[in-house]
Amino acid sequence: MSAAIEPGTVKKSLSAHAAIGLIAGALLYIVSLTGTVAVFYQELQRVEQPNAPEMASITPEAVQRGVKAVLASEAGQPSTTHLYVHLPDKELPRTAVTTDTQAVYLAQDGSIAGPEEIAWSDFVVKLHYTLNLPVLVGITIVGILGVMMLALAVSGVVAHPRIFRDAFRLRARNDSGVGLADWHNRLSVWTLPFSVAIALTGALIGLATITAYGVAADDYQGDVEAVYGPIFGEEGEADPRPALVPNVAAALEHMVDAYPELNLTYAILHDPMTKGQHVQIVGEHDRRLIFGEYYAFSADGTFEHTAGLADGDWGQQAAASTYQLHFGTFGGLPVKLAYLLFGAALTAICATGTYIWLGKRRRRGIEEPRLRGAWNGVIIGTPLALTITLLARFAFGNDFAFAITFWIALVVAVVGGAVITKRRAGAPDSIG
């Protein structure tokens, strides 16, 4: 491999690698760290709200009672456009109903047990998805970070011609910079399949909206939903005239009878209590990367069709596989633990990259205490700020302002790190 790459190309690639890493490094670190934590979203919910009712399964009749009760509780308000029933499974043995305006748990008999209070878990996921920014802006920026991670993988491999030959060499006992570089390079090589999969699926999920805008402008008269229709199935025709609560129980009973091998994860009601309403059941297939198949039912619970995510066009199956591959939810706790290990490694790669660059400059006589201190602030401040918000969740409850607190704590850590390190160094910054 080394014979195939010109020294000039290696040098340029190292510059490209450093440029991307330094500009995107802090955000990549935050997204990698929060992504690693968010793998345990279901488990975090159980820790955050330990007293919610849990059950191994729930009867279709109880779900029907729960749906009726939740819709009745919203009588007199603008009607919800969607209603989601999370069905109990091994990882989250709870039944939760979410509408446009509320989320509640159901008891085993289908009665409303109380509000879902998982604001901290949701905050971590939103931080990972959108950096707590407005959805379109935030998810696009995170998508761009996915692209930058892919570009870092490409430039990193090209910039290090011996990266595979030295793949098992780890000189950990060295504090002059060799050890740090070895950790960075070895973890990078051996997490490459994981990093590429995570970065590509993340970039795809993040950039899907703006790509769909472009495709829609070209071919669907600007209708973005029409881009997704052939992939995930079309939404039915809306008919706002009032109707009775749909028969979710009949749909669930059909699923249990016709597909006993599936793990049912969600019942979704579209435009409930209108003439245009219909029901979808999401069925998870064992040993598949797809998040599930959509089974569509009419309002009276008659089976109509599937969307084709399990056995339709390969594009549908590929698109439906991106989510579980990204979030590590396709193989229970063992896969989640693997994602924890490799996610932690990816986070460490993000952290060490900038330290390696700072170390090289220091060895060339360029001291940058403010930059080093600020980077220390990012690396230590991010988990610290997350911990502060978690403690605040238990001390002050579900309504605490997690996002503002996190970002203020992080800014304090970065500025504080820069000031303290500069003061300790006691010398003027070479570029500042």
Added chain:
Amino acid sequence: MANEMLFAAGLASAVAALLVLRVSWARPGRSRLLNAAGWLLLAISVAAGSVLAGAWGITVMALWAMGAAFVLLAVAAWKSPPARRKASGRRAGMLPEAGEPLRLGGRVITFLLVVLGAMISSIALAITTRWIALLAGTAEANANVLALFAAPLGWTILAFLILMTDGRRRQLAILSIPIAASIPAFVTGSPL
């Protein structure tokens, strides 16, 4: 039962592949035989995963191979003697050395080309990819998913090429190729 045996054989192959590669790459000289054996075992594990459970099976095999590599790395870290080699001071050229100009304007332009320019160009690439796929008779769902994959992959390649290229003209030329290629898609409209 046969499936479980195949699964276990695939996992064993994945772990064995890493062990063989470890032995091979630790030798002073390259052993083509050991290298080939290592890669063959890795290919067997991927094939076993694919036969057993398609993409899911391949993914699980990859996780096992990476896990095995991490164990080997942990052993290497534990056993490694204190390194005598001096650390690299190789210049990455991201920021100026002492006394060099910052060239902030040029850096901002490069940033805008990589982020905004490459974004527009990669979306144009996605539209072109979808248009060509539809012309070739690909199903609409497949064509749309190809577009969704083309945007991030195209952006990655464009970002890398721009940063590897000296000269604004060449950088702009790289960005303009996908945009120019998308003109027929916009002019002729939908092949659906």
